[in-house]
Amino acid sequence: MLDYTPKALAERKSGGMINPAKTCQPIGAMYAALGIHGCLPHSHGSQGCCSYHRMHLTRHFRDPIMASTSSFTEGASVFGGGANLKTAIKNIFEIYNPDVIAVHTTCLSETIGDDVPTIIKQSEVPDGKVVFHANTPSYQGSHVTGFSNMAKAMVTTFAEATLAEKKAQVNLLPGFVNPGDMREIKRITKLMGVPFVMFPDTSGVVDSPMTGKFEMYPKGGTTTEELKDAGNSQLTLAMGRFASIGAAEQLEKKCGVPFADLQTPIGIKATDAFVMALRGAFAAEVPYELEEERGQLVDIMTDTHFHFHGKKVAIFGDPDVVAGLTEFVLSLGMLPVHVLTGTPGGALGAGVLGFEEGIKDILGPVADKCNVKAAGDLFLLHQWIKNEPVDLLIGTTYGKYIARAEDIPFVRVGFPVLDRSVHSYMPIVGYRGAMRLIEMVSGALLERADRDAADEDFELVM
Numbered sequence: 122m123l124d125y126t127p128k129a130l131a132e133r134k135s136g137g138m139i140n141p142a143k144t145c146q147p148i149g150a151m152y153a154a155l156g157i158h159g160c161l162p163h164s165h166g167s168q169g170c171c172s173y174h175r176m177h178l179t180r181h182f183r184d185p186i187m188a189s190t191s192s193f194t195e196g197a198s199v200f201g202g203g204a205n206l207k208t209a210i211k212n213i214f215e216i217y218n219p220d221v222i223a224v225h226t227t228c229l230s231e232t233i234g235d236d237v238p239t240i241i242k243q244s245e246v247p248d249g250k251v252v253f254h255a256n257t258p259s260y261q262g263s264h265v266t267g268f269s270n271m272a273k274a275m276v277t278t279f280a281e282a283t284l285a286e287k288k289a290q291v292n293l294l295p296g297f298v299n300p301g302d303m304r305e306i307k308r309i310t311k312l313m314g315v316p317f318v319m320f321p322d323t324s325g326v327v328d329s330p331m332t333g334k335f336e337m338y339p340k341g342g343t344t345t346e347e348l349k350d351a352g353n354s355q356l357t358l359a360m361g362r363f364a365s366i367g368a369a370e371q372l373e374k375k376c377g378v379p380f381a382d383l384q385t386p387i388g389i390k391a392t393d394a395f396v397m398a399l400r401g402a403f404a405a406e407v408p409y410e411l412e413e414e415r416g417q418l419v420d421i422m423t424d425t426h427f428h429f430h431g432k433k434v435a436i437f438g439d440p441d442v443v444a445g446l447t448e449f450v451l452s453l454g455m456l457p458v459h460v461l462t463g464t465p466g467g468a469l470g471a472g473v474l475g476f477e478e479g480i481k482d483i484l485g486p487v488a489d490k491c492n493v494k495a496a497g498d499l500f501l502l503h504q505w506i507k508n509e510p511v512d513l514l515i516g517t518t519y520g521k522y523i524a525r526a527e528d529i530p531f532v533r534v535g536f537p538v539l540d541r542s543v544h545s546y547m548p549i550v551g552y553r554g555a556m557r558l559i560e561m562v563s564g565a566l567l568e569r570a571d572r573d574a575a576d577e578d579f580e581l582v583m
Contacts, residue, residue: 139500140519142437143463144537146257146267148174149297149364150225151188153271156321158342159220161213162188165206165237165254166227181537182300182327182545187337189213189222193229202230203240210244210252217337221345224254225271231258251345253278263464264536265363265439268297268321272368275320279348282376287355289403290316292378294368296361296385296441297536298550300324300341305548306360306386309396313405318347318354320368328546352376356402358395361385361441362479363464386550387445387558388452389418414552421559426454428563433509435459437502437516438535440466440476440495442549446515446534448483449555453562455513457484459492459505466495499523513566530565534558 147164151174154162164171171190178186191197191205206224213222224237237254246252255274257267272294293310295303303324310317325341351357351372357380359369369380381402386395393415399405432455436446440462447457466476474482476495481488492505503523506514514524515532518539524531538544548554 138498141463141498142461142502142517142519143263143265143439144177145174145228145259146262146264146270147225147227147259148177149264149267149269150223150255150257150271151175151186151267152178152264152297152323152327153268153275153321154223154225155186155326156323156342157221157223157275157348158340158344159338160223160342161217161219161221161338163209163213163222163224164188164190164227165202165224165230165235166191167193167229170227170229170259177537178327180539183542184327184329186327189217191230198229198233201233202235203243206235206237206240207244210241210246214245214247214250219338220250222250222252223271223274224252225257225267226254227257228259231256231260251278263439265297265441265464269364269367272321272365273371275348276351276368276371276375279345280352280372280376281349282352282378283349284353287378288316288350288353290318290350290354291399291402292351292354292357292369292372292380293317293319294357294359294361294365295319295322296359296364297439298361298385298442299536299545299548300326300328301544301546301548302550302554305551305554306395309392309411309551310399312408312411313396313399313403314408315399315403315405318351319343320348320351352378354378356381358383358398360395362444362474363440363466363476365441384448385441385445386554387442388449388555389415389422389552390448390452391445392551392555411552418552418555418559421556422453425559425563428566430454431456432512432566433458434513434515435461435502435506435511435529436514437461437463437497437499437520440464442535444476444479444483445550446558447480449558450515450562451483451487453559456487457491458509458511459502461492461494461497461502461505463497464495503527513562515562530569532558532561532565534561 151162175186241252255271300323320343322343326339329339357369359365360383372378384391386392434455434457477493480493514529517535
């Protein structure tokens with residue numbers, strides 16, 4: 122029987138993990154690669170790995186995820202996967218004809234030590250086509266790390282500084298968010314009148330419309346021309362430190378494009394920072410439409426404040442999303458008491474805080490009242506909640522088991538959400554996204570209040 126007591130919590134060793142709050146790098150790399158127009162992600166490893174990653178993404182987005190695999194067998198495990206990858210590249214271009222193949226590695230190919238860049242150079246790549254790769258060992262980091270590594274590889278492969286003077290355009294690195302969030306970030310930028318290049322951009326790819334005709338490469342995604350032009354931009358906005366800083370730093374190093382480190386624009390404060398970054402860099406006027414949305418959000422926050430004041434919250438998931446949610450629930454008057462991510466959360470460079478330090482910086486004077494953990498798991502989160510109960514749990518689908526066991530209202534946010542639909546179309550970023558989050562959180566809390574009131578009425582009748 123599992124032991125949730127404080128003594129067990131203190132004695133538990135850090136070497137093991139029970140119910141990780143993350144998945145492996147290649148899933149994030151596959152998702153990022155889908156954000157390039159006409160790109161086929163390729164899993165350099167066993168067929169089972171690719172099948173799992175496709176299935177997981179398909180269940181979250183409810184859209185078919187196309188990807189190929191090197192299909193390792195026992196022979197490749199012994200002699201290496203070079204022959205498999207060369208054959209795969211040749212077959213993919215002949216049969217599926219993508220513009221780009223984005224290769225990501227799995228545990229097996231990383232452990233063997235395949236020299237992927239050399240294998241690609243020795244492969245048959247048609248004129249005008251591109252094959253590039255990212256190293257994504259599954260036993261390091263998380264799916265967020267894989268997303269970051271693939272985004273960085275896009276910069277390394279495509280970005281070019283071809284102009285003497287930078288263009289008045291911004292690079293938007295949205296991080297590991299849903300296509301609905303990417304659409305909302307683009308909408309805000311368009312309203313500000315600022316030209317942009319967003320990458321990766323999965324809108325129009327994993328949320329493509331039903332037309333009655335199968336399209337292996339939907340209309341969405343960042344084009345290779347746009348990726349090249351990212352090197353000519355005046356500024357990069359890296360939204361979400363863990364998913365976007367790597368690509369932003371590489372773009373600055375390679376093409377001299379400076380970047381601003383922003384949180385994922387979840388909630389009013391982070392969205393304000395995003396809007397003001399655009400306004401400050403491009404002397405853009407904030408349109409009335411955005412002012413109106415912000416005013417509506419403030420009105421909603423004021424009207425519903427009594428729903429949230431003093432409520433204790435546990436939040437888990439991807440580090441960038443968790444940081445944004447933590448800041449937002451604080452602005453609603455709630456108290457985050459347990460904050461956890463499965464992604465390793467060390468410092469990402471000079472002046473860039475790690476996950477635990479960043480969350481404590483957000484919490485400010487209430488930081489001492491909160492448990493914060495990077496590279497944690499859901500068993501630890503369950504221990505925390507048993508020892509200090511909360512009024513609300515926010516996180517991915519896998520939190521439902523804790524919510525069910527402890528009878529806690531639960532709001533599904535982040536990746537993956539496997540047991541609900543439509544979520545990937547609806548943003549949680551921007552002012553509109555904040556309104557939606559308030560509706561979700563308020564609905565969960567009020568549903569509990571209504572149920573408790575009904576139980577009290579039943580007892581009085583009896």
